[in-house]
Amino acid sequence: MMGQVEVCRGLFYQFDCPNGSPxxxxxxxxxxxxxxxxxxxxxxxxxxxxxxAILTPAFALSVPNERALAVREEVGFYQAVRNAIAKTTVxxxxxxxxxxxxxxxxxHAQWPPTxxxxxxxxxx
Numbered sequence: 001m002m003g004q005v006e007v008c009r010g011l012f013y014q015f016d017c018p019n020g021s022p023x024x025x026x027x028x029x030x031x032x033x034x035x036x037x038x039x040x041x042x043x044x045x046x047x048x049x050x051x052x053a054i055l056t057p058a059f060a061l062s063v064p065n066e067r068a069l070a071v072r073e074e075v076g077f078y079q080a081v082r083n084a085i086a087k088t089t090v091x092x093x094x095x096x097x098x099x100x101x102x103x104x105x106x107x108h109a110q111w112p113p114t115x116x117x118x119x120x121x122x123x124x
Contacts, residue, residue: 001055001059001061001062001068002067004051004055004058005055005071005075007047007051007055008027008048008052008055008078009074011038011041011048011051012034012037012038015034015037027080030077030082031080033059033064034083034084035088036075036079038085040087045085045089048078048081048085049080049082049085049086051080052079052082055078056075059071059072059075097108
């Protein structure tokens with residue numbers, strides 16, 4: 001677990017914030033700044049998503065340990081940044097996908113398609 005915490009710390013190595021720790025900033029400010037920092041790194045998004053995905057279950061298993069409790073806020077920060085990045089990138093991809101669709105549901109005369117619907121209405 002501590003190895004994955006070190007990986008996450010390495011991703012935020014040059015992250016500029018007062019007091020040397022991103023935990024002491026207001027939540028909205030630190031998440032926005034952290035997202036920008038991670039997305040500015042080469043392959044930063046993928047590296048953060050992967051390392052936090054490995055860190056989360058490892059942290060859950062080692063919570064009674066004193067060293068795990070010492071980094072609890074830090075792990076929570078990494079999870080919050082991961083969730084924010086995952087959410088914004090999914091929303092962007094969804095909006096791009098919807099804008100590129102050649103048709104919408106309202107343009108169809110019948111939804112769902114007739115053959116599928118008839119199959120469900122047949123008695124068993």
